[in-house]
Amino acid sequence: MTASPSKTSSPISGGEAMVNALTAHGIDTVFGLPGIQLDHLFNAFHDHANEIRVLNARHEQGTAYMAFGWAQSTGKVGAYAVVPGPGILNTGAALSTAYGCSAKVLALTGQILSGAMGRGYGMLHEIPDQLGILERLTKFAARADHPSEVPGVVADAFRAMHTGRPRPAALEVPMDVLEQRAMVAPVAPYEIRHPEADPELIEAAAKLLGKAKNPMILVGGGAYDAVEAVRALSAALEAPVVSYQNGRGVIDERSPYALPHPAGAEYWSTCDVVIGIGCRMQPERMMWGTDDELKVIHIDLDPTELVRIAKPEIGILADADTATRAILDALPKHNSARSSRADEFAALKARYWQRFHDICGPQMAFLEALRRALPEDGYFVDEFTQVGYVSRVGFPVYGPRMMVTPGYQGTLGYGYATALGVQAAHPDKPVLSVNGDGGFMFTSNEIATAVHHGLPLVAVVFADGAYGNVLRMQKNLHDNRVIASTFTNPDFVKLAEAYGADGRRAETPEALEVQVREAFAARRPTIIEVPVGEMPEPWDVIRPTATRGAK
Template sequence: MARMTGGEAIVEGLIRHGIDTVFGLPGAQVYGLFDAFARASNRLRLITTRHEQSCAYMALGYAKSTGRPGAYAVVPGPGMLNTTAALATAAGVNAPVLCLTGQVPSAFLGRGRGHLHELPDQLATMRGLVKWADRIEHPSQAPLLVARAFQEMRSGRPGPVALEMPWDQFPAMGEATPVDPLPLFQPATPDGEVVARLAALLKDAKAPMIIAGGGAAHAGAEVLALAELAGAPVVAFRNGRGVVGDRHPLGLTVAAGHVLWPQTDLVIGIGSRMEYPATRWAPGPPGLKTARIDIDPAEMRRYPVDVGIVADAAAGAAALTAALRRLLNGAARDNAARLAAVAAAKAGALEAIRKVQPQMSYLNVLRAVLPDDAFIVDEVCQAGFTATFGFPIHHPRHFVSSGFQGTLGAGFPMALGVKVAHPDTPVVSLTGDGGFLFAGTELATAVQHGINLITVVFNNNAYGNVMRDQKRLYAGRIPGSVLRNPDFQAFAASFGVPSWRVTAPEGFEAALTAALAAAAPCLIEVQTDIDQEASPWEFLVPGRA
């Protein structure tokens, strides 16, 4: 037991749980916490931003690209509220993110006196967004509650958590006993009887398909072993990309998966919400059998299936592979016809998506120039949508997305967090002009902290998707979707950021090559015309223009 301030007790807990970086923006209520960060600067890096939203998005990018917890710290009230879109996004993509925030002084808790940044019930607000939240009311509570936060964040289905502390308790002294990481609550070993039932279905299936989601990001080897034994393509969308890489014959995007869908007789979701089978491709083929492997029991009622295995993705896939191998008695399945169909679907999809121009031409250049291990962070923009099925990904966690939240403006700050986590690996933010300006001032953060991110801004002077829908659905009326943009070259120059403006893929290749060689944050503006951009949506939602 040692005497320390509340801020010091929190910081010691963070370090004990493996946190090496905190993203934050200081203010009066959290001065004591930030002073503790400063005194631990030899063990913990603090990245400060220009807006609270970016603290949380950067922690999210850090967490999503590593699988490790990301942490951020902001003032309470408006500061915390500025991060709620990122918390909702973290919940949506199952990312382990810790929000640290302050509170009014202890004597003012619950009194409604209008103290600085007071909310009626901040803790309740946070609990409505995150997996778990609590208040540290004294330094002595900090070690255990920090440990509980990490336990809740990482047990079962990962997700964001939050801790608040009253203003006066950050600098207050108290006795604090360090607490080591607590055991995680995980599902038991996969139910052997249920696994056997699914193995029997898989043995008899002629055209099985696996849908891999972000929950399988750590289970690539196990999913691939199952896929190869069963002759099942592994289809991924957004955060499941790279679980089985696109270079592998069984690694498919949703564009190729949809070609195979009408013949599919068994679909198995692994760590996936099953968005495509449940909604975008529904109804399924006649006689389709459905199954899931998911760590979250609630998923089995959200999308009921014929066979549901509650298990970690890696453990469940390994158990299913072993059960199928036993049923086959060591014999190899004859998967030749299925593999030929998969190859044809993959080649056909690659040919079909070529018409999504100019996005595909730019993405092809991007893939040709970048190394295999580069990270791509998408945004709600035409190039971002197209990248979900048109940009090959070779490793899990290397395509970072806001998932079903579709959080406009998240891409650029998330990418900064990815780059902080992977300083020696190329990271590219694919963003539109509208989304980029949500947090474009964080170019200052990139320069200040040496975050050498490559940002590609596709500038069509519009909220392109909104404009396309408005024209299609509302007789050409386009309220609010036309944008008056700054000169992005001058904007970048004002922060001392090297930049390039291109209007064709040939120029893009030269700019990207130069940006990769620059030891600095860089911006590439790609000027496009929304009226000349092909819609990617027929490959995302079949039947939609």
């Protein structure tokens, strides 16, 4: 950052200080809902409309999910602003999702009057220890108690989100501080510093990888900014690249070297060295099994992650791109002569693709139709629904950040509003949202937001009238004790039309492909209802059993 340290020439409000600080840090869009505690922040937004736009939603959770979608699909900070108390609490699920996915989401909220805080008067939107709640959902949370403090807390929040492991941050400002006028110094510069990789560990990693007969690369969201380095390492080692939810598309999944996760589990059985780049390696080490013959190299910016599940053979504290490039530089003098394994990996992929069809044929038929309809530069946002589950392994992703998921949080109902944030961030790109009827109704009111802001998101709703997984478990695991897992749906076509969006219906994969293509061409907010029955259980496909060690 390069702002001058001199103070403003005249007093400004705390709200204007906040807007100045946000724009100085590159924020040009905020998702938000106004309210009395934020009046003077939104006044400042209004007065700086040529510098920063505000996209409102129909519910606070919508604003936060949209910020999450913005952050995940761009790698930049997604910001939202909501009132304190019930407003910020309504965004808790989105904040926890951002935390689980290491997303740079900035939550802005107000507070009651400074003099009333902590006194329990029962002021509008007052809750006990709001800042303490935010501290438990974010990497960094702070309060500004005077307009002059606003630039500093904003800079601290951005430093926290960009240094070490990225995670959300939250700031609260009391309503009287947002109104108060004072002389305010601009944002002070901040410098992003990552730890330097230990050269001895880099050399040891290169030596171990160079001697490996069956090396393997696991990538997560931390590898999104190391795409070229990961691809080069895969080529140098003739090693497959595997990811599960976050990390998809780091290597184009049309490549034979991009193995779907279950195929990776089979290869794991003979793997001798695995390098995890910007990922936890949690399902692999905790579910696929380990033994003394498997050597683990782990690159991560979070030192606690390096030893959380198990101590690796080599743990490198560094950002993914820098460390991977350093290993590439050190590798040639250690690397073995290697022949192409493209045919071998292509055959392994084909075998598992057939397995996906054999077990989850209905889901795969829809996913292949959707993949054909979504252009190469399009974004895909999943949901916790039968087709969405199988998309984790059965929907090829062509580039980094082009598939957005809630990661291990499993946030049912996050998808539609999140996809609106992705569309806002990429207004000229096609964005596809895949939903079940249960999850879609969590944020279906945001169809109004899509229409209001002209966001041409195409959303597919697979409608079976039930929370499908819960219903299946109640039937199969709990002696048919079916309770609270079925529901009554609206006509989704009419629902879309009532909001002013396009409503469509498709009953087959072939019809769905046509409808999605037409919807993208129309460039209008669109809901496509797909009536479906009960689908095959997906877990045998997406959760392979242990392939080594104690099975």
